[in-house]
Each structure stands twice: as C-alpha cells, then as structure tokens.
Amino acid sequence: MYRKPLNALALSLLIIACKKDDVIRPAVPTGPVTRQETNTWILDSMRYFYLWNNGLPALADSQPAAAAFFAGLKDKADRFSVIYQQDDPSSLPRYMLYSFGLTFNVISYPAAPGGAIGVTGLVVPGSGAAILGIKRGDYFTAINGTTLTTANAALLSQEILNSGNAVLTMATVNGNTVVKGEDITLTARTIREQPIYKQNTQQVNGKTVAYLFYNAFDDYYNANVLNAFKQFKAAGATELIIDLRYNAGGSVAGAALLNALIAPGINENSVFAKYSGNNNMGQRTVSYQSALSVPETGGPLTFSSLTAGRLSLQRVFILTGPQTASAAELTINTLKSYMQVVQIGLSTLGKDKAAVIITDMRSPQRIPYTMLPLTYNLANAKGEGGYVNGITPDYRIDELSALPLSPVGHAGDPLIAKAISIISGGGRESVYPETVVQRYFDAQASMADKQVLKIPTALR
Known part of the structure; x- marks a missing residue:
C-alpha cells in the first residue's frame, strides 16, 4: 500500500492498517504531559523522518528532558538537527546579525591589548549599530569592558547574545599601533534584514x-x-x-x-x-x-x-x-x-x-x-x-x-x-x-x- 509521509501527529497517533484504508485512532492522552510521553513522541517522529533512523533505540528513555533526549538520539555525523520549545524564547537560537545588526570575526592581532581584535564584517543598514556609526571593517578590542583574547572571544560573544546588551570598545589600527577609541553601547532588538x-x-x-x-x-x-x-x-x-x-x-x-x-x-x-x-x-x-x-x-x-x-x-x-x-x-x-x-x-x-x-x-x-x-x-x-x-x-x-x-x-x-x-x-x-x-x-x-x-x- 502506498503511504505518503505523515506529519508529526500522524506519526504518534495513527496506525495505518494495510488490509483496509481505515485508520485506528488511539485515545488522546489526558492529564499532565510526562517525559515519557514527550520522549516517545520525539522518538516516533525521529524513527519515521530521521536520515539515520536505523540507529535509533527501540524504546524512549523517560529520564532525560526533551532536549537532552533528542541530543542523545542524534547520529555522530549529525551536526545540525535541532529541537526547541515553542513557548520558551531562551531555547531559540540567537544571531548576532539579527540581534545587534552586525557580524564580526575575532582574529589574532599581537599589537592589540589582549593579542586579539574584533573585525566587523557586515552591518545592517538602519540597525542600531549602523546608526551609531559602526561600519564594515571597523575594529574593537573589548566586549563589555573585558579585553578580547583568543581564549575568551567565543565566551564573550555568547554572553552578549544571552544578555541582549553589548558595549564594544572600538579601536583604530595604524600598522602595528592599536589606539583605543570610544565605547559604543548596543541593545539587542529584532532586525529584519534586506538581503x-x-x-x-x-x-x-x-x-x-x-x-x-x-x-x-x-x-x-x-x-x-x-x-x-x-x-x-x-x-x-x-x-x-x-x-x-x-x-x-x-x-x-x-x-x-x-x-x-x-x-x-x-x-x-x-x-x-x-x-x-x-x-x-x-x-x-x-x-x-x-x-x-x-x-x-x-x-x-x-x-x-x-x-x-x-x-x-x-x-x-x-x-x-x-x-x-x-x-x-x-x-x-x-x-x-x-x-x-x-x-x-x-x-x-x-x-x-x-x-x-x-x-x-x-x-x-x-x-x-x-x-x-x-x-x-x-x-x-x-x-x-x-x-x-x-x-x-x-x-x-x-x-x-x-x-x-x-x-x-x-x-x-x-x-x-x-x-x-x-x-x-x-x-x-x-x-x-x-x-x-x-x-x-x-x-x-x-x-x-x-x-x-x-x-x-x-x-x-
């Protein structure tokens, strides 16, 4: 019998009978949603859709929270599958470009105070960063008062995404000379980019x-x-x-x-x-x-x-x-x-x-x-x-x-x-x-x- 791909509801609730085209609908669960129910829904969905479904377990583990259970199901070759909770904004990914209106790289720069420097790559026109004068190719040497190093660059960047507030200490570069500039304060807001x-x-x-x-x-x-x-x-x-x-x-x-x-x-x-x-x-x-x-x-x-x-x-x-x-x-x-x-x-x-x-x-x-x-x-x-x-x-x-x-x-x-x-x-x-x-x-x-x-x- 030909069977079209089912949506998530069908995966967890419907049993397709091959003798007839009738559908048996189990009773919808009632009461509080348990981890067992959530993780079973995740596993059933993954078993149908997931590219590496042959490596999935037979039964859902009721102990881990949903995100941890999902992560445990992922194949070692899978870098990109994601899950998030719809009513929890903190579970959604945050992006520098769509929060602060700019992107940047942190690279090694021995002449900088901490041996590293930030280089802005793209600034969204009309964003707070653009209005405050930041442009492509600008430099900065500190985030929220902490001097950039090659070791702390990723952590400091993640912290400003989490907090929604950033102070960039701008700098000018002339050969091997790095001169500290003004501090620019940015506040995260939702940005629609004209691509x-x-x-x-x-x-x-x-x-x-x-x-x-x-x-x-x-x-x-x-x-x-x-x-x-x-x-x-x-x-x-x-x-x-x-x-x-x-x-x-x-x-x-x-x-x-x-x-x-x-x-x-x-x-x-x-x-x-x-x-x-x-x-x-x-x-x-x-x-x-x-x-x-x-x-x-x-x-x-x-x-x-x-x-x-x-x-x-x-x-x-x-x-x-x-x-x-x-x-x-x-x-x-x-x-x-x-x-x-x-x-x-x-x-x-x-x-x-x-x-x-x-x-x-x-x-x-x-x-x-x-x-x-x-x-x-x-x-x-x-x-x-x-x-x-x-x-x-x-x-x-x-x-x-x-x-x-x-x-x-x-x-x-x-x-x-x-x-x-x-x-x-x-x-x-x-x-x-x-x-x-x-x-x-x-x-x-x-x-x-x-x-x-x-x-x-x-x-x-």
Whole structure:
C-alpha cells in the first residue's frame, strides 16, 4: 500500500492498517504531559523522518528532558538537527546579525591589548549599530569592558547574545599601533534584514559585469531579486558575480529563483535538485517549477514569470566563505549541473542535508516542541552532492588576509578583484596569499551553523 509521509501527529497517533484504508485512532492522552510521553513522541517522529533512523533505540528513555533526549538520539555525523520549545524564547537560537545588526570575526592581532581584535564584517543598514556609526571593517578590542583574547572571544560573544546588551570598545589600527577609541553601547532588538546589500554593473574590457551581494534567501524579497536581474538584463550583462560570502541560507524557493535567473538551457521541468532520505522518505526529484511553487512566505512563483530577468549565462562567479551555508551551498551545487561555476574565497560550511519541520498538530497541542531533524541528502541534477566538508573554491582567498576590509562591492575587495581579473583576462595568479586567517570567533559562521535548510511539506 502506498503511504505518503505523515506529519508529526500522524506519526504518534495513527496506525495505518494495510488490509483496509481505515485508520485506528488511539485515545488522546489526558492529564499532565510526562517525559515519557514527550520522549516517545520525539522518538516516533525521529524513527519515521530521521536520515539515520536505523540507529535509533527501540524504546524512549523517560529520564532525560526533551532536549537532552533528542541530543542523545542524534547520529555522530549529525551536526545540525535541532529541537526547541515553542513557548520558551531562551531555547531559540540567537544571531548576532539579527540581534545587534552586525557580524564580526575575532582574529589574532599581537599589537592589540589582549593579542586579539574584533573585525566587523557586515552591518545592517538602519540597525542600531549602523546608526551609531559602526561600519564594515571597523575594529574593537573589548566586549563589555573585558579585553578580547583568543581564549575568551567565543565566551564573550555568547554572553552578549544571552544578555541582549553589548558595549564594544572600538579601536583604530595604524600598522602595528592599536589606539583605543570610544565605547559604543548596543541593545539587542529584532532586525529584519534586506538581503540585497549591493547591486551594480560595470564595464570591464568591453564586458558588462553585474554584481549582486545577496545575504539571505528570504522569500519576502524575491521580487527585489527579480527586479535586480531585470536591471542586469537591461544593462546587457554578459558576466555575473554573486557574493554569497556571508549567506547562511534560507528558502529552497529562493535558491531555485536565483538559479533560474542565472542558468542557461533550463525550463520549468528541468531538475533543480534531488533529495534522498531513509526507507520511509525515499527519493524525490524536484523540478524548478515545483521548488518555485512553495515559498516560505508569499504566493507561489512561476518559471514563466522570470523570463524578463533571466540572463542565461555560460558561467557565473560566486564568492564564498566559511559562513556560506545551506541554501547558498545548494545554489552553488545545483548550478554546476548547467553551467561553469567559478568559486572564489574560502570553502563553504558543509550543509549538504536538509530537514523537515515537525510539530504536534493536535488541538489542543500536548507536546510544545518543534523539531528539525536532518531528513534528506541533497544532490544536483547530476546526482552530485556529498559536500559535508564544504564546497572547495577554485581560487582560495581569505578577505581577512587583506585588512582593512573594503566596503561591500568595492573593487578593492580581494575576492571581487580576483573575479574581475579573470573576466578581464589579466591573469589567473592571485596577488593575495592563500593562507587562511584563523578565526577565534565568527559571528556569521555561528549563525550559519544553527540554521537548517527546511524542505516544504509539498516537496517531501
């Protein structure tokens, strides 16, 4: 008997009879929710959806709390499955960019007071950080009055996320001299990011080069992405640079949209991606139209509506870093089935799997948890995936090897400069060292590590 994937309620409450299509519904539990009930719900859901379900125990342990029990079920290869309690904000992940409006790296800097220095990477326009004058490439040497060191960078950063308050001691750097500046106080608030930070076109040796800095696959801004490509097409763009160096991912539909605007020789029925799960979830081939039809927000998109912005290029330059993850990696890998992808920067994070969202759908709800267990391996139209260690760039360049950081989209940025050099035919040897600067804390990579690519129900 064919059986569609069930939602979490069905997993815990329904028994499917194979002789007939009748459904036996056990009585809904009453009274206080016990750990045994909660953990049984978790285990039943994981047994159906989880990619590594063969290694799960037969019975749920009633002793651990839900989060601890869930963590104990995870396979050793699983870095990204998560659970959180819906009515407990403290269980939700917090992100520097969406709390304080900036990202930063902490790197070794012997001339700094504690031998380490913070370097701001991205500042959300209109955020408190931006209003107070913080900009990309600024430096700081202390957090909440404590001097930064390579040993305390991660702890201090986590403390300000937990408290929602931060005082950054800014600094100026002149060669080997670090001069203390003013203290800037930041208070966390919810920030909605407009993910297109920069778009432009320029002429390079008779070629029209389009550039887009895109920081999140947020379906709310799909129209903005389409409009940007319409402008690129109107300008006669023949080369394209997509800057995903800080893009931690987002929507499957958003990734399909960007790909459809770039890739040549595809139509609505062309394969966007392939998913492969456990024995319950099976395998799924997803077309561009299928992926476009189920955005996380807003109405469905159609492939035909993208015609006015489709560039259909033969190659694309994509700039990446260790923060590039999830839907951004899916974009890179799936484009490789249809065109040349020239990747510049550092290796991506390595999220080659996706999750489904599981909640208790009963009314009233008894289990107040949401789970996102890894459910599918991701591959492109050629069946290529397996980038658990990240997608390796064609040209390895670390932006932190060329301080101070250039503004977003600036020609002096080493990753952009490399792309322009290749486009102009000016040689393929990099003028920047290939050494990778060690990061003792990376705010955006920490965010990318916590986000999971979510497969819409219609695409399971």
